[in-house]
Amino acid sequence: xxxxNPFGGSxxxxxxxxxxxxxxxxTEPKAGFGETSAPPAAGPTTTGDxxxxxxxxxxxxxxxxxxxxxxxxxxxWAPWCGxxxxxxxxxxxxxxxAGGRVKLVKMNIDDHPSIAxxxxxxxxxxxxxxxxxxxVDGFMGAIPESQINEFITKVGGKGNGAPPVAEALAAAAExxxxxxxxxxxxxxxxxxxxxPETVEAIGGLGDLLFEAGDTEGAEALLATAPEAKKDxxxxxxxxAKIALAAxxxxxxxxxxxxxxxxxxxxxxxxxxxxxxxxxxxxDRTAAADNLLAIIKADRSWxxxxxxxxLLQLFEAWGMTDxxxxxxxxxxSALLFS
Numbered sequence: 001x002x003x004x005n006p007f008g009g010s011x012x013x014x015x016x017x018x019x020x021x022x023x024x025x026x027t028e029p030k031a032g033f034g035e036t037s038a039p040p041a042a043g044p045t046t047t048g049d050x051x052x053x054x055x056x057x058x059x060x061x062x063x064x065x066x067x068x069x070x071x072x073x074x075x076x077w078a079p080w081c082g083x084x085x086x087x088x089x090x091x092x093x094x095x096x097x098a099g100g101r102v103k104l105v106k107m108n109i110d111d112h113p114s115i116a117x118x119x120x121x122x123x124x125x126x127x128x129x130x131x132x133x134x135x136v137d138g139f140m141g142a143i144p145e146s147q148i149n150e151f152i153t154k155v156g157g158k159g160n161g162a163p164p165v166a167e168a169l170a171a172a173a174e175x176x177x178x179x180x181x182x183x184x185x186x187x188x189x190x191x192x193x194x195x196p197e198t199v200e201a202i203g204g205l206g207d208l209l210f211e212a213g214d215t216e217g218a219e220a221l222l223a224t225a226p227e228a229k230k231d232x233x234x235x236x237x238x239x240a241k242i243a244l245a246a247x248x249x250x251x252x253x254x255x256x257x258x259x260x261x262x263x264x265x266x267x268x269x270x271x272x273x274x275x276x277x278x279x280x281x282x283d284r285t286a287a288a289d290n291l292l293a294i295i296k297a298d299r300s301w302x303x304x305x306x307x308x309x310l311l312q313l314f315e316a317w318g319m320t321d322x323x324x325x326x327x328x329x330x331x332s333a334l335l336f337s
Contacts, residue, residue: 051105052103053106054074055111056115065133067130067131067133070101070102071101071102071130071136071155072103072129072130073091073095073127073128073129073130073155074107074128075104075107075125075127076121076124076125077107077109083141083142087127087141088125091104091127091148096186097194099165099168102152109124119135125140125142126138126140127139127140129151131155137154168190168191168201172191176208185205188201188205188208197226199235203232206219206235207238209221210242222238233315236315237315237316240316244313247276248279254278257270257271258274266297269302271291272309275287279316284313284323289327291306291307291309291310292310292327292330294306295307295310295331296334313327
Protein backbone atom coordinates (compact mmCIF):
# COMPACT_ATOMS: atom_id res chain seq x y z
CA UNK A 1 0.00 0.00 0.00
CA UNK A 2 2.95 2.32 0.41
CA UNK A 3 2.95 3.12 -3.32
CA UNK A 4 -0.27 5.08 -2.67
CA ASN A 5 1.15 6.78 0.41
CA PRO A 6 2.68 10.26 0.01
CA PHE A 7 4.03 10.05 3.53
CA GLY A 8 6.71 7.53 2.55
CA GLY A 9 7.28 4.09 4.04
CA SER A 10 7.84 4.36 7.81
CA UNK A 11 6.84 7.38 9.82
CA UNK A 12 7.24 9.36 12.96
CA UNK A 13 9.21 8.86 16.14
CA UNK A 14 6.35 9.04 18.62
CA UNK A 15 5.12 5.47 18.57
CA UNK A 16 6.05 4.89 22.21
CA UNK A 17 4.31 7.93 23.68
CA UNK A 18 0.68 6.92 23.15
CA UNK A 19 -1.39 5.16 25.76
CA UNK A 20 -2.09 2.23 23.44
CA UNK A 21 0.77 -0.26 23.23
CA UNK A 22 0.79 -1.92 19.85
CA UNK A 23 3.06 -3.87 17.53
CA UNK A 24 2.85 -1.35 14.73
CA UNK A 25 4.02 2.23 14.33
CA UNK A 26 6.68 4.51 12.93
CA THR A 27 10.31 4.41 13.81
CA GLU A 28 12.40 6.53 11.44
CA PRO A 29 12.01 10.33 11.32
CA LYS A 30 10.61 11.42 7.97
CA ALA A 31 9.91 14.51 5.94
CA GLY A 32 6.98 16.71 6.83
CA PHE A 33 3.36 15.62 6.46
CA GLY A 34 2.53 15.02 2.82
CA GLU A 35 6.09 15.75 1.65
CA THR A 36 8.43 13.45 -0.23
CA SER A 37 10.84 11.88 2.23
CA ALA A 38 14.52 11.19 1.77
CA PRO A 39 15.82 7.62 2.04
CA PRO A 40 15.59 6.57 5.68
CA ALA A 41 18.71 6.54 7.75
CA ALA A 42 19.67 3.52 9.80
CA GLY A 43 20.23 5.58 12.92
CA PRO A 44 18.98 5.11 16.47
CA THR A 45 15.23 4.82 16.99
CA THR A 46 12.88 3.66 19.70
CA THR A 47 9.30 2.47 19.14
CA GLY A 48 7.64 1.42 22.37
CA ASP A 49 8.64 -2.13 23.31
CA UNK A 50 8.77 -3.45 19.75
CA UNK A 51 11.75 -1.73 18.11
CA UNK A 52 14.53 -0.23 20.17
CA UNK A 53 18.24 0.50 20.27
CA UNK A 54 20.45 -1.19 22.81
CA UNK A 55 23.90 -0.83 24.33
CA UNK A 56 26.49 -3.26 25.61
CA UNK A 57 25.27 -2.68 29.17
CA UNK A 58 21.59 -3.15 28.26
CA UNK A 59 22.08 -6.14 25.94
CA UNK A 60 21.42 -8.74 28.63
CA UNK A 61 18.05 -7.21 29.54
CA UNK A 62 16.98 -6.13 26.05
CA UNK A 63 17.93 -9.35 24.29
CA UNK A 64 18.88 -12.26 26.55
CA UNK A 65 16.12 -11.81 29.13
CA UNK A 66 13.52 -10.56 26.66
CA UNK A 67 14.10 -13.53 24.34
CA UNK A 68 12.88 -15.82 27.11
CA UNK A 69 9.45 -14.25 26.59
CA UNK A 70 9.45 -14.02 22.78
CA UNK A 71 11.96 -14.11 19.89
CA UNK A 72 14.20 -11.07 19.58
CA UNK A 73 16.00 -10.08 16.38
CA UNK A 74 19.24 -8.17 16.84
CA UNK A 75 20.26 -5.95 13.93
CA UNK A 76 23.98 -5.15 13.99
CA TRP A 77 24.64 -2.02 11.93
CA ALA A 78 26.84 1.06 11.59
CA PRO A 79 26.19 4.58 10.27
CA TRP A 80 28.70 4.20 7.41
CA CYS A 81 27.15 0.93 6.18
CA GLY A 82 25.22 1.42 2.92
CA UNK A 83 23.46 -1.99 2.96
CA UNK A 84 22.39 -1.28 6.55
CA UNK A 85 20.47 1.75 5.31
CA UNK A 86 18.73 -0.49 2.80
CA UNK A 87 17.91 -3.30 5.22
CA UNK A 88 16.85 -1.35 8.31
CA UNK A 89 13.55 0.16 7.06
CA UNK A 90 12.54 -3.14 5.43
CA UNK A 91 13.32 -5.04 8.60
CA UNK A 92 11.40 -2.58 10.76
CA UNK A 93 8.39 -2.72 8.46
CA UNK A 94 8.39 -6.53 8.57
CA UNK A 95 8.64 -6.55 12.36
CA UNK A 96 5.73 -4.14 12.65
CA UNK A 97 3.63 -6.19 10.27
CA ALA A 98 4.42 -9.35 12.24
CA GLY A 99 1.95 -8.24 14.89
CA GLY A 100 4.14 -8.80 17.94
CA ARG A 101 5.49 -12.22 17.04
CA VAL A 102 9.06 -10.89 17.29
CA LYS A 103 10.84 -7.84 18.64
CA LEU A 104 13.70 -5.94 17.03
CA VAL A 105 16.75 -4.60 18.86
CA LYS A 106 19.37 -2.56 16.99
CA MET A 107 23.02 -2.28 17.97
CA ASN A 108 25.46 0.22 16.50
CA ILE A 109 28.73 -1.72 16.37
CA ASP A 110 30.79 1.48 16.13
CA ASP A 111 29.57 2.49 19.58
CA HIS A 112 29.22 -1.03 20.98
CA PRO A 113 31.60 -3.45 19.24
CA SER A 114 32.09 -6.09 21.93
CA ILE A 115 28.84 -8.07 21.50
CA ALA A 116 29.33 -8.39 17.75
CA UNK A 117 32.90 -9.54 18.37
CA UNK A 118 31.76 -12.17 20.86
CA UNK A 119 29.25 -13.51 18.34
CA UNK A 120 31.88 -13.66 15.60
CA UNK A 121 30.15 -11.13 13.33
CA UNK A 122 32.65 -9.99 10.71
CA UNK A 123 30.42 -8.10 8.26
CA UNK A 124 27.24 -6.06 8.49
CA UNK A 125 24.35 -5.78 8.31
CA UNK A 126 23.87 -8.93 10.32
CA UNK A 127 20.65 -10.06 11.98
CA UNK A 128 20.75 -12.68 14.73
CA UNK A 129 17.58 -14.20 16.22
CA UNK A 130 17.57 -15.03 19.93
CA UNK A 131 15.22 -17.46 21.70
CA UNK A 132 15.34 -18.54 25.31
CA UNK A 133 18.49 -16.52 25.84
CA UNK A 134 20.41 -18.13 22.97
CA UNK A 135 21.17 -17.20 19.33
CA VAL A 136 19.22 -19.64 17.14
CA ASP A 137 19.32 -18.30 13.59
CA GLY A 138 20.41 -15.35 11.50
CA PHE A 139 21.36 -13.87 8.18
CA MET A 140 23.84 -11.37 6.78
CA GLY A 141 23.45 -8.70 4.12
CA ALA A 142 20.49 -6.75 2.74
CA ILE A 143 18.19 -9.58 1.71
CA PRO A 144 14.86 -8.99 -0.13
CA GLU A 145 11.75 -8.15 1.86
CA SER A 146 10.16 -11.50 1.01
CA GLN A 147 13.09 -13.33 2.60
CA ILE A 148 12.90 -11.10 5.67
CA ASN A 149 9.24 -12.08 6.09
CA GLU A 150 10.11 -15.75 5.66
CA PHE A 151 12.80 -15.42 8.30
CA ILE A 152 10.40 -13.79 10.77
CA THR A 153 7.80 -16.50 10.14
CA LYS A 154 10.45 -19.17 10.70
CA VAL A 155 11.56 -17.62 13.96
CA GLY A 156 8.28 -16.25 15.32
CA GLY A 157 5.60 -18.49 13.80
CA LYS A 158 2.57 -17.41 11.82
CA GLY A 159 -0.06 -16.15 14.25
CA ASN A 160 -3.54 -14.94 13.23
CA GLY A 161 -2.89 -11.22 13.76
CA ALA A 162 -6.46 -10.33 14.82
CA PRO A 163 -5.79 -8.77 18.26
CA PRO A 164 -2.73 -6.82 17.03
CA VAL A 165 -4.80 -5.38 14.18
CA ALA A 166 -7.47 -4.18 16.59
CA GLU A 167 -4.82 -2.63 18.83
CA ALA A 168 -3.08 -1.09 15.84
CA LEU A 169 -6.28 0.59 14.67
CA ALA A 170 -6.72 2.08 18.14
CA ALA A 171 -3.11 3.30 18.11
CA ALA A 172 -3.55 4.85 14.66
CA ALA A 173 -6.65 6.72 15.83
CA GLU A 174 -4.82 7.89 18.93
CA UNK A 175 -1.85 9.08 16.88
CA UNK A 176 -4.12 11.01 14.56
CA UNK A 177 -6.01 12.58 17.47
CA UNK A 178 -2.64 13.72 18.81
CA UNK A 179 -1.86 15.35 15.46
CA UNK A 180 0.82 12.81 14.55
CA UNK A 181 -0.43 12.12 11.03
CA UNK A 182 2.79 10.50 9.87
CA UNK A 183 2.73 7.82 12.56
CA UNK A 184 -0.97 7.21 11.93
CA UNK A 185 -0.27 6.73 8.21
CA UNK A 186 2.57 4.35 8.94
CA UNK A 187 0.42 2.25 11.27
CA UNK A 188 -2.36 1.97 8.69
CA UNK A 189 0.21 1.07 6.04
CA UNK A 190 1.66 -1.66 8.26
CA UNK A 191 -1.81 -3.07 8.96
CA UNK A 192 -2.57 -3.25 5.25
CA UNK A 193 0.73 -5.01 4.61
CA UNK A 194 -0.49 -7.80 6.88
CA UNK A 195 -4.27 -7.63 6.45
CA PRO A 196 -5.04 -5.84 3.15
CA GLU A 197 -8.83 -6.22 3.48
CA THR A 198 -9.05 -4.26 6.75
CA VAL A 199 -11.59 -1.60 5.78
CA GLU A 200 -10.83 0.56 8.82
CA ALA A 201 -7.21 0.83 7.69
CA ILE A 202 -8.20 1.44 4.07
CA GLY A 203 -10.56 4.21 5.15
CA GLY A 204 -8.09 5.65 7.65
CA LEU A 205 -5.13 5.78 5.30
CA GLY A 206 -7.36 6.96 2.44
CA ASP A 207 -8.62 9.80 4.61
CA LEU A 208 -5.05 10.85 5.40
CA LEU A 209 -4.20 10.77 1.70
CA PHE A 210 -7.24 12.90 0.92
CA GLU A 211 -6.42 15.40 3.67
CA ALA A 212 -2.88 15.64 2.27
CA GLY A 213 -4.33 16.62 -1.11
CA ASP A 214 -3.95 13.26 -2.83
CA THR A 215 -7.55 12.63 -3.86
CA GLU A 216 -6.43 10.32 -6.65
CA GLY A 217 -4.45 8.22 -4.19
CA ALA A 218 -7.40 8.04 -1.80
CA GLU A 219 -9.69 6.89 -4.59
CA ALA A 220 -7.15 4.29 -5.72
CA LEU A 221 -6.95 2.96 -2.18
CA LEU A 222 -10.75 2.77 -1.96
CA ALA A 223 -10.71 0.66 -5.12
CA THR A 224 -8.64 -1.99 -3.33
CA ALA A 225 -11.43 -2.75 -0.86
CA PRO A 226 -13.06 -6.17 -1.33
CA GLU A 227 -16.37 -6.01 -3.18
CA ALA A 228 -18.33 -7.37 -0.24
CA LYS A 229 -17.03 -4.57 2.02
CA LYS A 230 -17.20 -1.59 -0.34
CA ASP A 231 -20.17 -0.07 1.55
CA UNK A 232 -18.58 -0.44 4.99
CA UNK A 233 -18.98 2.76 7.08
CA UNK A 234 -15.30 3.84 6.99
CA UNK A 235 -15.27 3.61 3.20
CA UNK A 236 -18.67 5.23 2.78
CA UNK A 237 -17.52 8.11 4.97
CA UNK A 238 -14.45 8.69 2.84
CA UNK A 239 -16.45 8.58 -0.40
CA ALA A 240 -18.90 11.09 1.05
CA LYS A 241 -16.05 13.39 2.07
CA ILE A 242 -14.52 13.24 -1.41
CA ALA A 243 -17.90 13.92 -3.02
CA LEU A 244 -18.60 16.87 -0.72
CA ALA A 245 -15.22 18.41 -1.45
CA ALA A 246 -15.80 18.13 -5.19
CA UNK A 247 -19.21 19.73 -4.75
CA UNK A 248 -17.77 22.60 -2.71
CA UNK A 249 -14.91 23.18 -5.13
CA UNK A 250 -17.38 23.86 -7.89
CA UNK A 251 -19.25 26.53 -5.92
CA UNK A 252 -16.70 29.36 -5.87
CA UNK A 253 -15.97 32.19 -3.44
CA UNK A 254 -17.80 32.08 -0.07
CA UNK A 255 -17.79 35.88 0.09
CA UNK A 256 -20.36 35.99 -2.71
CA UNK A 257 -22.80 33.83 -0.75
CA UNK A 258 -22.21 35.83 2.42
CA UNK A 259 -23.04 39.00 0.47
CA UNK A 260 -26.25 37.44 -0.85
CA UNK A 261 -27.29 36.40 2.65
CA UNK A 262 -26.60 39.87 4.01
CA UNK A 263 -28.97 41.22 1.38
CA UNK A 264 -31.54 38.46 1.80
CA UNK A 265 -31.36 36.12 4.83
CA UNK A 266 -34.05 33.95 3.18
CA UNK A 267 -31.79 33.09 0.23
CA UNK A 268 -31.67 29.40 1.17
CA UNK A 269 -29.64 28.41 -1.87
CA UNK A 270 -26.90 30.87 -0.93
CA UNK A 271 -26.94 29.57 2.64
CA UNK A 272 -26.82 25.96 1.41
CA UNK A 273 -23.87 26.65 -0.92
CA UNK A 274 -22.05 28.55 1.82
CA UNK A 275 -22.48 25.55 4.12
CA UNK A 276 -20.85 23.31 1.54
CA UNK A 277 -17.86 25.62 1.28
CA UNK A 278 -17.59 25.94 5.06
CA UNK A 279 -17.52 22.18 5.37
CA UNK A 280 -14.77 21.92 2.75
CA UNK A 281 -12.80 24.53 4.71
CA UNK A 282 -13.14 22.47 7.90
CA ASP A 283 -15.67 24.71 9.67
CA ARG A 284 -18.13 21.93 10.47
CA THR A 285 -20.06 23.82 13.12
CA ALA A 286 -20.80 26.75 10.79
CA ALA A 287 -21.77 24.38 7.97
CA ALA A 288 -24.19 22.49 10.21
CA ASP A 289 -25.67 25.69 11.66
CA ASN A 290 -26.43 27.07 8.19
CA LEU A 291 -28.17 23.86 7.14
CA LEU A 292 -30.08 23.80 10.42
CA ALA A 293 -31.14 27.40 9.79
CA ILE A 294 -32.66 26.36 6.46
CA ILE A 295 -34.46 23.43 8.09
CA LYS A 296 -35.85 25.73 10.77
CA ALA A 297 -37.00 28.36 8.26
CA ASP A 298 -38.42 26.04 5.60
CA ARG A 299 -38.30 22.30 6.07
CA SER A 300 -39.78 21.73 2.60
CA TRP A 301 -37.12 23.76 0.75
CA UNK A 302 -35.60 21.81 -2.12
CA UNK A 303 -37.56 18.70 -1.08
CA UNK A 304 -36.02 18.65 2.41
CA UNK A 305 -32.61 19.09 0.78
CA UNK A 306 -30.98 20.79 3.76
CA UNK A 307 -31.73 17.87 6.09
CA UNK A 308 -30.64 15.35 3.48
CA UNK A 309 -27.36 17.21 3.04
CA LEU A 310 -26.85 17.46 6.79
CA LEU A 311 -27.22 13.70 7.12
CA GLN A 312 -24.60 13.28 4.40
CA LEU A 313 -22.27 15.51 6.38
CA PHE A 314 -22.84 13.34 9.44
CA GLU A 315 -21.79 10.31 7.41
CA ALA A 316 -18.66 12.06 6.15
CA TRP A 317 -17.68 13.35 9.59
CA GLY A 318 -18.38 10.11 11.42
CA MET A 319 -21.11 9.31 13.90
CA THR A 320 -18.93 10.04 16.94
CA ASP A 321 -17.47 13.34 15.71
CA UNK A 322 -18.19 16.24 18.08
CA UNK A 323 -19.69 18.34 15.29
CA UNK A 324 -21.97 15.44 14.32
CA UNK A 325 -23.15 14.90 17.88
CA UNK A 326 -23.80 18.60 18.48
CA UNK A 327 -25.66 19.11 15.18
CA UNK A 328 -27.66 15.92 15.66
CA UNK A 329 -28.89 17.19 19.01
CA UNK A 330 -29.94 20.50 17.39
CA UNK A 331 -31.64 18.63 14.54
CA SER A 332 -33.59 16.47 16.97
CA ALA A 333 -34.72 19.56 18.85
CA LEU A 334 -35.98 21.09 15.59
CA LEU A 335 -37.77 17.99 14.39
CA PHE A 336 -39.30 16.76 17.63
CA SER A 337 -39.85 19.83 19.80
